[in-house]
Structure formats: C-alpha cells, structure tokens
Amino acid sequence: MNLPILTIATFLPLFGAIWLLFVNGEKQEKIKRIALVIAIGDFIISLPLFFKFKLNTSEFQFVENIPWIKEFGISYHIGIDGISLFLFLLTSFLSLICILASWNITDRIKEYMIAMLILQTGMLGVFISLDLFLFYVFWELMLIPMYLIIGVWGGPRRIYATIKFFLFTMAGSVLMLVGIIVIFFMNHKATGEYTFDLLKIYNLDIPMGAQFWLFLAFFFAFAIKVPMFPFHTWLPDAHVEAPTAGSVILAAVLLKMGTYGFVRFSLPLFPYASHQFVPLIAWLAIAGIIYGALVAMVQEDLKKLVAYSSVSHLGFVMLGIFVFNIQGMEGSILQMINHGLSTGALFLIVGMLYERSHTRLIADYGGLAKKMPIFAVFFMVMTLSSIGLPGLNGFVGEFLVLVGVFKSNVVYAVLATTGVILSACYMLWMFQRVMFNKITNPVNRKLKDLNMREWALLLPITILVFWIGIYPKPLLSRMDVSVNHLLTQVDDKYKISLRKINLENDEIAARAERAARAVAAEAEAAARAAEVEAAARAAEAEAAARAAEAEAAERAAEEANSADPMMEED
C-alpha cells in the first residue's frame, strides 16, 4: 500500500494535459483517444480507493504529507475520509463521462481536452487537500479551465456568462483567502507554529467573535459556489452557455465543492458560529428549495430548468449539513453524489437533444418518445431520480436529509418536504412537454435514437442510479465513521464554547451583583455613622461569598447540563 494512489490519480490528468501539448492539433481523433485513455486510467486508478477504504477508522486514509514551502508551514498534505472519498470518485467518474461526451467537439479540440484534464486535476485536488493553502491553490486552479471552457466553447452569450461565473466565484474565494490567512496567523499566535495544515488547525480554538467573521468569509466563498439562494444567479447563465460537458462538470462537481467546503472547513473550524448561523442558513436553504423549484417550473429553456432545479436540490444538501445530526449529514453527502449523477445525466440528455436539433427551448420539442424510445427510457429514469422516486438514488439522500431535519426542527422539515411535491411538478411537466404529446415541430420527425457512444454515457450512470437507490449500504457504511467523528468533533468544540459563554455570563452577573451589593452596603454604611468600615467590609465579604456560591452552583448546574444527554444522537 505504498503506492501514492491519490497523487497519481490527481496528477495523471495534468500529465495527460502536458502530453497533449506535444500532439499535433490537427489529429483530432488521436487527441480524443489520448484524453479518453487518460480519463479511463484515472478512473481505474481511483477505484482501489473505494475497495481498500478502511471502514472502521475516522482517520484520513491514503495520506501523503510532504513539506512544500517550509517557511510558511505549507505542506503537500492529502488524504481522504468517508466524506471526500465519494466526491473524489464521482469526480473521476464524471470527468471520464464528460470527455466521452465531448466527442463531437471539433473546434480546438486539443485546447479543449487540455482544459478538461487540468480541470480534472483541480477538482480532484480540492477534495483531497488537507492543507488550507493547497486547498486554495486547487480551488482557484479549477476555476481557470472552467472559465475557458465556458468562454471559448460556449453558446452565444458565453462571454457574459463566463465572466459572471468567474467574478462571482472569485469574489467569494478572495474573502476565503483572507479568512485562511487570518486563521494562519491565529494559529501561529496560539501555538507558535506557522502551519496551514488543516488537521493541526482543527485543534485551534478560535475565539467566538472571530469565528463569526471567519465563518462569514468562508460562507460567501462556499455559498456562492453551492449556490445558495440569493447568490445563485450566475448558475443559470453559466449552465445555459456552457458546452454539454461543461454543464455536467459544473453541476455535478463544482457545486459540490461549496457544500464540501462547508462540511470540511466551516463546521469543524467554526462550530460555534456554525450553530449561530443555523437559522439563517436553514431559511436560505428552504427558500432555495422552494424558490428554485418554482422558478424551474416556468422556465422555457431546458438547461435553465435543470439549473434552477439544482438550486432546489442543493438547498436540501445545505439543510442536511446544518442540522448537525448523522442522518442529515449522511443524507447530504449522498445527495451530493446523487445530484451529481442525476443532474449530470440530465445535462447530458439535454446536450444530446441539442446536438440533434440545435435548440433548447421546451416549446420546440414534444412527442420525442415516439421517435426516441430508448432515449425516453433514460430520460425518464433520470427525471425520476431527480424527483426522488424511492428505489432510485435521489430518494435515499433526500429522505435521510429530511429525517435529519425533522429530528432537529419540524417546521424546516415540513417546508423542505414541499420541495418533494414541487420537484415532481416541474420535472414531469417538462418531461411531458418534451417527450409526450404529438410531434409538432417537423424537425423532430427525423430525430435518431441513441448511438453507441451515448449509450455508453448514460448506461453507467443509470446503473449507479439504481445501485445507490437499491443498495446504498456500501456508500453509507463508508461514510459512517467519518461523519460520526466530524459531528462529535463539532459538537465537543461547540460545547466548550457554550461553557465558556456561560462562565463569562456568570462572571458578569457575579460582578454586577457584587457591585450592587457594594453600593447598597455603602449607602447603609453612610446612614450608620458608627461601624462604618466594619459593616461595609462584612457586607462585601458576604457578597463575595454569595457570588462565589452562586458561581459554583451555576457551574455545577452547567456541568450537570452538559452531562445531560444534550445530543441524544446515537
């Protein structure tokens, strides 16, 4: 087990990109094959991660830790746990799909494939980084190829869309960079060590006031990426203009970086602030769920519809993360994968339609099921998966999230569950308008059903959709320990913060009491000219004693409280 699988899997695509640099750009077939071989190889290399993953430890696995820039304590520290494992696999799997999906691109195929491969390295890197600096490097690295993919190979308004995408994301991540640097110095102040190492920083106890601001800084970076409700407007534009593979990657992986960021960074680093922000985030997530669904319902463009549905689905994920229990968290992680698969597939499907008839307007379709029965089957499966039909993947995640939310707050759960109704509305209505009814557009009479390549794209995803829906245990069992560990970690730190606050409050109360008594005693003393000092001193002593008593009592109560089953969680 000495082979550095993670490093190989992460940097193989980059190597492929470099290889492609030396290939003549005219030889399109060769370029595509090389890229495909690299992607397949990468996927195969990353498979052992799944099979050799140890189920019973919350430690990071497949860890590699090499100093990089020693002066600043930056290291090449990578590893995965049950949370990142699946996102990593999802990324390498979907990158493979995306390269295969880009087979029909003829314009600058070499540059395109290079961008795709670099993008893959960036995305994989984000999920395995255990060093804040390294994380940030990968986080920004993947932005650039995506920017190019939308901007060069996109639709008519691609420049607008790509700049919007870039600026939005950048605006958030700059704040995060500031946050990272602040944490870096805080850590130095506390421990005297310059380090960006996440695992060491996890032990850092950030003051509550600072947590608030740092959480906000990270929040913007991640919330924009997710995207949460009011920050979502870049998403429809980027999706509509991006080429098919770009949309797939965007929906399936890039959005997950935001939610992953919350899980990996925001929660364990700022547990107190995370708890404080729950109402805000929950309401935003619920707003996203309902709003995204409603807006998706009336879209006229297929890609926009799917894009808004992402807003809705990611709302579930966010809600699940911020209820701080195991069902919610596992459901969220599973839902990230599910959303990656089903929405990714939906974008592939829309792309296939677009390739055939060069329009994405729902009104231009209708009756396709007659001409493309196999396509209709795949489309149906993905639609149902997106709706969350039991037996398919979407349901498992959605249900776990809802159970988690229900456990912590019934109102949230009831509101979020309305999303289940709405998702059926918009997806089925769209499906009806595209696939059912009579063919009205003469162009659609000549449509061909799926070819072999398209089969190869959709079949693996469909198999996964069924697998996760019917037997999600291999996934859930791999998450279990890590999620548990994460939650206890967050919870412990949160309790410490709470205790601190209580102590502070007690102290303030005690001080106030003491002051009040002193004033009273003084007044009394002034009235009684005799025994001036004796009386005051006695009063004061008494006050102090009483305050101390009160403090002790409070502390005892607090301790009893914390010993209480505050988290009845398993």
Next chain:
Amino acid sequence: MLESLLFLIMGSITIACALCVVFQKNPIYSAIFLIQTMVSLAVLYVLLHAQFIAAIQVMIYAGAIMVLFIFVIMLLNLSKADEEGERDNLFFQKPSAIILGFILVVMIGTVTLKTVFQGVKGEYTPETISQIGNTQLVGKMLFTKYVFPFEIASILLFAAIIGAIILAKKRIIED
C-alpha cells in the same frame, strides 16, 4: 580658473545645443545639435579625468550611433518636419511638460545643493590614474572585476544586431 572658464563655456554650449535638439523642427538639425552636445560633453569628461570615456564618447556616440540616426533620417526622408506642423492633439502636453521640466531642474538643483555627498573614497585619485593611465585602468577593471557583465554586454549587442536585422528586413504585413 581656466578650468572653470572651460566648464562654463562647454556647459553653456551643451545646454544650448540640447535645447536646440529639442526645439528644432527639422530632425536633421536636431541630430547635428545632438552630436555637438556629445562632443562638448566629451570635453567635460576630459575635465573630469576620464579620457578613455571621452574618446569613446566621441567615437561611438557622436560617431557611430549618431551616424546611424542621421542615416535613418535620410533613409526615411524625414527632413521636412511635416507632421510637427499639425495641431497638437494634446494641447496641454507641451506647456505642462515644460513647466514640469523647470520644476525638475529646480528640484534637482535644490537636492544637489542641499545634499552633502559623502562616500568612502576609493584608491583611484587623479594622480594614480594619471600614473597608471586611464585606459589601462578601465581595461583592467573590465577584464577582472566586470568580466561577467562585459561578456553579457557582448551577448546583448549580438542579440541587438540580430534583432535589428530581422526587424528591418522583415516586410511587415499590411494591415
């Protein structure tokens, strides 16, 4: 005293010629005045006991480089100062430049006058220089202490030659 006189004369010539370089309409005249400026500077170099530099100032600067200039001016037939006659698009450019120039002169003057120049004096007093010979000293330094920059300078020149050839040779595609 004679030295001071010489300095004053050569200094005024230099300044006058420099002004002419700037304000002459015809580039050829500018070039000629620039040559004169350089020559008079060479005289000042001699006054500063830098004979070798003075010599190459005349030979390379006033000789080689300026010939190149004049050659180009002739080649391009720029003797008529046609474009300078047009109205300046940036009407504020000229006055503000001149005012700034004046301020700059005043400032430099103030700085130089205010500053007491200090520094570790070196070993090469005019006496030692005249003993060993200025040229010899320059040569010695070039091939000992400054041999590396010297070699780099040669590469630079080489690159410049190639660059000049390629630039001048290539027919730039009409836009």
Next chain:
Amino acid sequence: MPYFFGCSYLDLIGYVLLFPIAGSVINGLLGKKLSKPVVGIIGCTAIGLAFILSFFVFIDLLHLAPEHRVFEKDYFTWIGSGSFESIAGLQVDPLSVVMIMMVSGVGFIIHVYSVGYMQDDDGFYRYFTYLNLFTFSMLLLVLANNFLLMFIGWEGVGLCSYLLIGYWFEKKSASSAGMKAFIVNRVGDFGFILGIMLIFVTFNTIDFTEVFQAAPEHLQMGGFVVTMITLLLFVGAIGKSAQIPLYTWLPDAMEGPTPVSALIHAATMVTAGVYMVVRCNVLYTLAPFSLTVVAVIGGVTALFAATIGLAQNDIKRVLAYSTVSQIGFMFLACGVGAYIAGIFHLVTHSFFKALLFLGAGSVIHGLGGEQDMRKMGGLKKYMPTTYKTFLIGTLAIAGIPPFAGFFSKDEVLLEAFTKGSLLIWGLGAFAALLTAFYMFRLLFMTFCGKSNMSKHAEAHVHESPMIILIPLLVLAFLSIGGGFIGFPTASAINSFLAPVIGGGHHGTVDGGSLHHVSAGMMFSMMGISTGIAIAGIFIAYLMYIKNPDLPAKIAKKFKLIYTIVYNKYYVDEIYDATIVNPTVKTSFILWRIVDVRIIDGFVNAIARIVELKGEVLKLFQTGYVRNYALSILLGGVIIIVCSLILL
C-alpha cells in the same frame, strides 16, 4: 406443512416479488425483439407464478396457529444511517396474504384480458413491462415490513399509474392526466413521508412490528403525536385512494387503457390507502380523532362521488366515480373501527369493480373506442356474454344478495350503524342508494333500450373474443361467490384477519367481529340495505327504461343543480383557479421579476458601478504614449518634492 426443496413456501416469499420484476425486466429489455404472444406469455406467466406462490404461502400460513401467523424475512439493510434503519424485509401475515392473493389473482386475470385487449397496440411490450412492474410494486407495498419499504411500493405503483395513464402519450389529455395523477399523489405522499419521519422520531424505528408493539405503551390514547402520525399517514391515503379533496386525478386517470383502469384504478392501487390504514390499525385505534376524520372523509367522499356519478355520460368516468365512492365506503368502515369490514369490502370491490371495468372495456373494444353512453344502448343483443357478466357486476356493486357486494357493503353499513353514528350510517346508506341508481342507469343506458349508436359503429359492433370473455366470466364467478368468505355466520375472513387487528396480541380491540350484534339486528340491517339497493334500481328503471324522457325533464327543472353536478361541482376548475394558476403565476413573477430584475439586477448593478467608474477613468487614457510618459514624469517630480519636504 408442504415443503418445496426443503424450505417452506413462506421462505420463498421473495419469489412472489421476483417473478413480476423479472417479467418486467425481460419484457422491458428484450420485449422489442420478441413477438407479441411471447411478450404476453412472459407477462402473464410472471404474474401467474406469483399468484400460485401466493396461494401456497396462504396455505402455509393456514397451517400455523392463528397467533403465530406472522412471518418475517429480512434480506438486507436498505438504508442504515446512525439509528435510522430501514431493512429490505418482507412480512407475511393474514392481511398481506389476503392482499397478495387479491393483487396477483386479479392482476393475473387482467393480464390475460390485456393480451386480448391490447392486441393491436404498437407498444405491447411496453404495456406489459409497466403492468408487471406495477404488480411488483403493489406486492412490495403489501409485503413490506416497514414503512419506508412500503413507501417504495407506494411510490412505485404511483409511477406505474403515471406511466400507464399516459400510455398513449401522444394524446395530450392522456399525458396530462398521468402527470396530474402523479403530482396529486405526491401531495398525499408529502403527508405520508412526514408521517414516516414522525414515526421514526417517536419510536426510533420504522419497522411495523416494533412500532405497533411499542405504540400502546409509548403513546397516550388520543395524544397529539399519535393523532398527528395517523393524520399525516391518512393524507397519503387520501392521495393514493382518491378521497376528498385529492380525488380529482382518478376520473382523469381513465385516459389509460381500460384494463389498466381495472387493475390500478379500481382493484388494487387505489385501495392501498385502505390497506395502509388497516395495517396501522393499532395507531389509528389510539387516535379516536383521526378515526373520526377517516370516517367522515370516507362517508362524505362516498356520497359526494356518488352524486357526481349520477350525471356523467362517459362509461369509464361513471365507474371511476363509483370507485371513489366505494373506497369512501372502505374508509368509512375503517373510520368506525371495522377494519376487517374495510378489507372485506376492498376484496369484493376488487372483484366486481374489475369485472365492471373489464366489461366496460369489452364494450369499448366492441364499439371501436366509443366511451359515451349516450351513443350506446341496446347492446344486450350484440354482446350477450358481456351483458350478463356486467349485470352480475352491477348487481354486486348495488348490493343485491347473494352477490359479493351485498355482504361487504352490508357489513360496512352495519358496523357504521353499531359503532359509528347515525349520521355516518346515513351518509353510507344514501351513497348506497345513489350507487344502485347510477350503476343501473349505466347498465340501462348501455345495454338496454334502443340503440343510439352511429351507423358506422352499429355495423362494426361485435362480441369480444374469448380471451377477453374468459376473464370476465372468472371475475363474474368471483363476484357471485366472493361474498361468502365473509358471510357473517361463517365469517372466515373475520377469524383469519383477526390477529392482525390490534397488533395481533391485543385483546382489547375487538377485531371487528360481530358477536356483539344480535342476529335480529343483523338481519334487519340486511333487509334495509337490500331495500335501499332495490329502491335505487327501481328509480333507475323508472327513469331510463319506463320513461326515458324523464331524466331530461328533471335536468331541465333543476338546471342549476344539474349543471353543477354535471360539471363535477367544478372542483377541477376551482383547484386550477386557486392553486395551479396562482402557483404558476407566482413562479413567473419570481422568475421574471425577483430573479432577473431584483437579484440578478442587483448583481449586475454592482458590475455596472464598476464599469461606470472605468468609464470615468478611461478619460485619462488618451492612448498617446507621451501622455503616459508625462504622468511618469509628474510622478517622479512629486516623489522628489515629497522627499524634499519630508527630509
């Protein structure tokens, strides 16, 4: 105990599910290449095997002592996360055995019928794929041993219903009806899923046995939690079983092929809600308020749907409303605590309603697709067998002894009278009267009187082939004999199902058995309900045979009421106006104004501000190098000035 390769049939319960799903997968993947007979044989065999196995399982179960008639088999952990666990496991007990026999039995008959009915359709294999998948889901629904697994079946049947209603997807009305069915069902599922979550949070498990065991100790009689749980679950049942206010999808569902209407929208799927309520009877018994709600909704629906049925002219729609009404009866029974009566009615209803639908299908088939009763009439002589079987079905639903419907409906009414209130009984009795009336109206309009067929149809009309008639005959037989399983004096079904009621071990709840009712009371109730039925038939006879002009006159006289009833109380329109349209409009506003104008507008405004700043600063960029050089010089001078001043 009979053994099969060394293990009891109970152990093979998984195969009951395996056969249909295998049939569905084979037909789905290979069906396109197979010939129609092969597809039909695969489809029917799968269900037939499931039925045979179900029967053996039933026999096996009979061999056990009544209190041990619960068999559970766990296959694997489906979802396990923290303390939440849902096991893919099946539970066989009297209730589920009755259901699987009914589902696979009626399902098998309808499969056979479908082979004949769908003969000319292009999507033959697709049809059987869906139908097998449906049977699978329905069997899963009734066999599941926990709420979440049941929910798979619950949604699975909804999906198949969606697919089969929209089977002729090129018809816009069909695809819309399918969508409507799914979405309305989703509204119900919203409640159902919340109910499951509440159960989990309350009991920390969702396994049937554990929940029902823990419920009486955990929950207070009539407490808030149990009331909420049962009400939420009942919302699911309302959606699935088409009760007020979520019944509107069922009439529209008649857009699907007629055998589908028979199987899904009459016999099996729509009764899932009843099954669920009976399955959770322990919880419902603990929540008297919920029971009242169930009874009232059931009773009101029974009456309401029956009144709509009075004025409809589409043969299938009349049957659809009658289905809604009959399910209302079942809920009424459950609501008064007579769970077994509910299940009994469910079973008999599945026989005679399937028969009626298949008969209607036969008529439609014979007339080449005509569904309007006003264009039928006098079919008796053209389609004698269909007529006879249809008559049997009609008598059964009207509640004439000794047909199946009589026993079950009578029992429901009796229970309503003894356990419920007079009001509830009144609702039921009046609905029964109307049922008898409109069913005979249908019969008379279709088969009797003079022919109103178009010339073309008249030349065309023919009796259906044997493959359609045999299922009709089988079902007709069941509709006659089916009632005797619950004949009060030898109440087989009562004693068989009794262990299921009250969690099997609870003696406190009496299993809906009738010992406390005196025989005299029983027989007088029988007389009353028979009288009601005959009265209904007589009125129909008066209006449609004796005096065919009367209906039109009455319609004219009570024009307002007639129009309202004819238009189904405008419920669809009201829903459209109050829910659907406002939602769509709000969404448009959200998109066009909130999203594009406000949120994105805000974002773009920020960009615009930056751009404007650039526009201003651009003025400093003249594009002349010397101008830039000037600013360099300026900068230099400023630096020198500053350094002079500062030093």
Next chain:
Amino acid sequence: MIPLTWYLILSGILFSIGAVGVLIRRNAIVIFMCIELMLNAVNLAFITFSRQLNSMDGQIFVFFIMTVAAAEAAVGLAIIIAIYRNKATVNVDDINLMKW
C-alpha cells in the same frame, strides 16, 4: 577645481531637457534622440561621482551604458524603420494602438 555640484546640476538640466523633449516631440526619431540626451546626462553624473569618489566603477558603468545605448539605437531604429514601412509615418500620435 570646479565644484562637482556644478556638473551634477548640468547633468540635471540636460536630463530635464531630454525629458521635456520626449514629452513634447512627436517625431519618433527625435524622441529617440532625446532619450540619448537623457542617457548622456546620466553618464555625466556617473563620471562626476566617479571623480568625486576616486573610483573607476562609474566609468565602467558609463561604458556599459554606451553599449546598451548602441544596442538600443540599433534595435530602436530598426523598429522605427519597420513602423515607417508599415504606416508611412514616424509620428507617435499616429501609432496609438494603446488607445482601445
């Protein structure tokens, strides 16, 4: 002996004249010549300091500056020729690609 400050002031004046020339002239060749003028001013300062500090380094620097100036002149003039061929002008205002 003449105070070296005079030389420095002279150098400053020359530099300023050169700078003003760069700024106000529009003929590329003249601008170029003004740059040479500025270089010369710097050379003068170098030599002055070299004299004052009794060091040879300043002179060596001047030597290198001349080398660079020569190289620059060669390349710069070549560029001017190329531009002239292309645009038939050496007026810097007409070569304003920097304006958007």
